[in-house]
Amino acid sequence: MAASSPSYGPRPWTFYVLAALFALFVIFLYGPMIAVLILSFQGPSASLVFPLRDPSLMWFDELFNPRRTGDVVGAFNRSLPLAVGVMLLTVLISVTAGFAFRRRFKGATAIFYTAIASLIVPGLVLSIGILVTFRYLGWPASWYTSALGAHLSWALPFGLLIMFAILGRLSPSYEEAAYDLGASKWQTVKEVVVPIVFPGMIAVALFGFTLSYDEFPRSWLTVGSKNTLPLEIWTMTTNVTSPALYALGTVTTIVSFLVIALALSSIILIQRKRSRGK
Amino acid sequence: MTTTAAHVSNARPLQESGEIRLVDVAKQFGNTYAVQNINLTIPHGSYCCLLGPSGCGKTTILRMIAGHETPSSGEIYIGKDMVVGKAPVERGTAMMFQSYALFPHLSILDNVAFYLKMRNVGKEERRQKALEMLQRVQLDHLKDRMPAQLSGGQQQRVALARSLITNPKVLLLDEPLSALDEFLRLRMRGELKSLQDELGITFVHVTHTQPEAIALADMVVVMDTGRIDQADTANVIFNKPKTPYVARFMGGQNVLTGTVESNSGGVFKLKSADGSTFEAKAGDETASAGSKLSVSVRRDHVALRRGDGTTEVNSIAGVVDATEYQGSYVKVTINTAGGVFVANVSDRAYFAEPVDTGDKVVASWSTEDVHILSKADTGVAGDPYLDGGH
Numbered sequence: 264m265a266a267s268s269p270s271y272g273p274r275p276w277t278f279y280v281l282a283a284l285f286a287l288f289v290i291f292l293y294g295p296m297i298a299v300l301i302l303s304f305q306g307p308s309a310s311l312v313f314p315l316r317d318p319s320l321m322w323f324d325e326l327f328n329p330r331r332t333g334d335v336v337g338a339f340n341r342s343l344p345l346a347v348g349v350m351l352l353t354v355l356i357s358v359t360a361g362f363a364f365r366r367r368f369k370g371a372t373a374i375f376y377t378a379i380a381s382l383i384v385p386g387l388v389l390s391i392g393i394l395v396t397f398r399y400l401g402w403p404a405s406w407y408t409s410a411l412g413a414h415l416s417w418a419l420p421f422g423l424l425i426m427f428a429i430l431g432r433l434s435p436s437y438e439e440a441a442y443d444l445g446a447s448k449w450q451t452v453k454e455v456v457v458p459i460v461f462p463g464m465i466a467v468a469l470f471g472f473t474l475s476y477d478e479f480p481r482s483w484l485t486v487g488s489k490n491t492l493p494l495e496i497w498t499m500t501t502n503v504t505s506p507a508l509y510a511l512g513t514v515t516t517i518v519s520f521l522v523i524a525l526a527l528s529s530i531i532l533i534q535r536k537r538s539r540g541k
Numbered sequence: 542m543t544t545t546a547a548h549v550s551n552a553r554p555l556q557e558s559g560e561i562r563l564v565d566v567a568k569q570f571g572n573t574y575a576v577q578n579i580n581l582t583i584p585h586g587s588y589c590c591l592l593g594p595s596g597c598g599k600t601t602i603l604r605m606i607a608g609h610e611t612p613s614s615g616e617i618y619i620g621k622d623m624v625v626g627k628a629p630v631e632r633g634t635a636m637m638f639q640s641y642a643l644f645p646h647l648s649i650l651d652n653v654a655f656y657l658k659m660r661n662v663g664k665e666e667r668r669q670k671a672l673e674m675l676q677r678v679q680l681d682h683l684k685d686r687m688p689a690q691l692s693g694g695q696q697q698r699v700a701l702a703r704s705l706i707t708n709p710k711v712l713l714l715d716e717p718l719s720a721l722d723e724f725l726r727l728r729m730r731g732e733l734k735s736l737q738d739e740l741g742i743t744f745v746h747v748t749h750t751q752p753e754a755i756a757l758a759d760m761v762v763v764m765d766t767g768r769i770d771q772a773d774t775a776n777v778i779f780n781k782p783k784t785p786y787v788a789r790f791m792g793g794q795n796v797l798t799g800t801v802e803s804n805s806g807g808v809f810k811l812k813s814a815d816g817s818t819f820e821a822k823a824g825d826e827t828a829s830a831g832s833k834l835s836v837s838v839r840r841d842h843v844a845l846r847r848g849d850g851t852t853e854v855n856s857i858a859g860v861v862d863a864t865e866y867q868g869s870y871v872k873v874t875i876n877t878a879g880g881v882f883v884a885n886v887s888d889r890a891y892f893a894e895p896v897d898t899g900d901k902v903v904a905s906w907s908t909e910d911v912h913i914l915s916k917a918d919t920g921v922a923g924d925p926y927l928d929g930g931h
Binding site for chain 2 (some may be wrong): 434436437439440441442443444445446447450454455458459461533536
């Protein structure tokens, strides 16, 4: 007779409830994206709904050689440099502000809350405000001026919060050790602080990029006469009734994923190098 | 067959002394003084331990010598130079941080070479010199590892190598052994001592552990809240503590307080509040009859016997509160009318006549073993070392 196997107790019923809840959450999160991905390969029937008939790449072709759709390529050529610009400025300002806040100057808290408060202001309202101000000053609104500012008002607070958390954890003894070993202030920043917080800077960059690349409400009135990608998609949903819309969704999602993958893999690479040696 | 061991030259002109002199140094944070009236001379080439409980200001003093903190007033000299306001490298000091602060993004070799890189020494040359320094601490085989991959003891040696490559006159160590486990701590303690012997430079070592200070230091500086209580050799600090605080903090001592009844032939006769009497040989101390005087008696200079009450001189009666076996001796804690009294009885004597909790005992000692403290014991309130539980 076989010895009875030890029993470690059954899983509680809550496990199954929570697992089901989580499964639902995942389906809700990725289901629509997958639906769009599949339907972007719709055939010439041009149906916007399932089922998928005669899969083809024709709507991707339509996207890049537009006959009926709007200026997708142009929109992408504006959205990408805008996102990169927002990314660079967010990193630069967050890191330098992080250094400043490390020294607890007078009024630091007030400035911090002022910066964070722009997260609460509704994006559309902010968009209107910027447009009105630009009109009043007689400046033309465009993606590289007013929209850049609008996006920064959204990306910067996130960048600041991340950078504060990272620099807050950075032990001051690294800087003191560098000073002890004869490093100047600039050498300390360049050789010690920045390399140590570099993974955090990538995270800030990632936030800056994606927040700008996907931004709709803050772009709406601030981009001027030419659309960024999210606005172009919005326009297409009202004008274009073809799976080209889905193809566009697929392409932009892929771009976002590529950026995230690039950022994460560089963080992992750095950390692996630090823990395993070269 | 010749093998030439690579040695890093530590030759330094004799006049570049590593003597440290603090004159009336004070450091204020906001409205409170972290340290005050600090006057201290640490001789060149000595191993000095700054000892005290946390918050006593010992780390502040170390950081002021290192140049990581600026004194609010006073002067600090290293050799002949006034160093207040100078950068650490100009002072000729190097500091080893409590958590070592090895740069996590640099290999061991590049950590050690950091100082040379800051001075724009070429890559090949600085790596060669760093390797020589790593050989010195026997870690050259780990040169390409990252700090996170090393054990605590190895990290500490890397931190040492990184500090020593600056060729300092003074090495400052902030609780260097506190991050290590007991076994490594004892080993690294030995290594620090022999390193200091070999280099002949001044070491200043901050610690809150008495045995560490006694084992390492040529000079122990015992600190209380922001002040220096006593600075002397380990032997003097342990045997002849100046104040009740030092006696208690160093452990191993009983502090007794009594009123002077007479002073005849250089011997004070004292009577404590609970009626027990004891004698103390006066050195250059003077005390008039009726004044309070505190003395200390080493725990291991006390004899113990069963007995209910005592009228003898140099004895105290009480009830055993606890016994603690320590291997070579047994620590017997006795509740007396005047407070807690501890006798460390050798294991042989103890097991010849064991006592247990609740037994009535008499502890006695001889007049030669009584040491007079410079001030009468007042501090009961707020003195966490009153039990002397070390």
